[in-house]
Amino acid sequence: MRGGVGRLLALGALLLSADPVEAAAPALSGESAMKWVRRQCAFGPRVPGTPAHARCLSAFRSHLDSLGVAYRAHPFKVISPADGRELACTNLIISIRPEARPRLLLGSHWDSRPWADQDPNPQARAKAVLGANDGASSTALLLTLARVLRDNPPPIGVDLVLFDAEDLGRDDKPEEFCLGSQRLASEWVGRLPDWVLVLDMIGAPGAQFGRELYSQRYFPDLSDLIFDLAARRGFAEFNPAVGYAITDDHLPWLRRGVPSALIIGWGDPNWHTLKDTPDRLSSTTLERVGTVVLDLIYGGELAAP
Ligand SMILES: [Zn+2]
Numbered sequence: 508m509r510g511g512v513g514r515l516l517a518l519g520a521l522l523l524s525a526d527p528v529e530a531a532a533p534a535l536s537g538e539s540a541m542k543w544v545r546r547q548c549a550f551g552p553r554v555p556g557t558p559a560h561a562r563c564l565s566a567f568r569s570h571l572d573s574l575g576v577a578y579r580a581h582p583f584k585v586i587s588p589a590d591g592r593e594l595a596c597t598n599l600i601i602s603i604r605p606e607a608r609p610r611l612l613l614g615s616h617w618d619s620r621p622w623a624d625q626d627p628n629p630q631a632r633a634k635a636v637l638g639a640n641d642g643a644s645s646t647a648l649l650l651t652l653a654r655v656l657r658d659n660p661p662p663i664g665v666d667l668v669l670f671d672a673e674d675l676g677r678d679d680k681p682e683e684f685c686l687g688s689q690r691l692a693s694e695w696v697g698r699l700p701d702w703v704l705v706l707d708m709i710g711a712p713g714a715q716f717g718r719e720l721y722s723q724r725y726f727p728d729l730s731d732l733i734f735d736l737a738a739r740r741g742f743a744e745f746n747p748a749v750g751y752a753i754t755d756d757h758l759p760w761l762r763r764g765v766p767s768a769l770i771i772g773w774g775d776p777n778w779h780t781l782k783d784t785p786d787r788l789s790s791t792t793l794e795r796v797g798t799v800v801l802d803l804i805y806g807g808e809l810a811a812p
Pocket of ligand 1: 620641674779
């Protein structure tokens with residue numbers, strides 16, 4: 508009897524150790540992330556210079572204060588490409604284990620686009636998008652991760668960064684996008700992050716997360732690891748056979764030589780239209796992306812530089 512129990516315990520230990528990632532990483536709730544998607548969208552489009560933008564920033568600050576995590580604001584001004592107005596913008600940097608090295612920067616833009624310029628209805632194109640998938644989904648995941656990381660101190664340092672002013676650009680002017688990440692990367696004080704992973708448009712049901720080709724060209728190892736972790740989970744949303752080159756908040760870090768990657772559900776038919784609303788998102792997709800990110804943080808497979 509005793510021997511039998513011993514064998515069972517040994518077998519249990521063997522099964523647990525067969526997948527060290529699953530054993531090590533804490534879990535995350537896609538439903539909790541969905542609450543933050545709805546909460547952001549309830550303010551309306553979070554376009555820089557609007558009351559909704561200011562109110563949403565206040566809600567982030569109150570939430571982070573209540574969580575008791577360390578964070579700082581990085582304020583900056585931009586000239587609106589649309590009308591030349593000066594706009595006050597703010598990146599928020601939430602630091603988990605601020606003294607720890609190496610460090611992973613996880614980023615998401617929190618602003619939403621001033622124009623629905625991809626909307627099939629021409630009359631809708633002058634209106635701002637709600638940005639449930641484009642902005643709110645990844646921001647919601649980062650806010651959810653803040654609590655998980657606070658409660659389960661990770662083996663590496665993590666900076667969760669909410670970038671402002673990602674989506675102000677005119678369609679044919681890539682340099683007008685990603686203004687918050689450009690400013691933060693150029694004004695970063697001290698040692699740069701060791702890796703950057705940007706998340707964007709991660710909540711659509713049936714999303715396909717392919718290879719982002721700028722990251723792939725310069726730092727394929729980080730993308731390879733993410734696809735490997737997703738494959739171990741059996742998450743078919745991550746499809747390394749698909750590829751696209753995207754201008755997003757990872758590019759300013761790539762330009763500074765930081766190994767960077769982007770997880771983006773490119774091809775969402777509601778992108779930059781008035782249909783980018785919370786009811787069209789999936790908590791399962793959000794949870795799966797969050798699970799892969801947690802496996803990356805806790806799995807011990809990021810090789811220290
Ligand atoms: Zn966008």
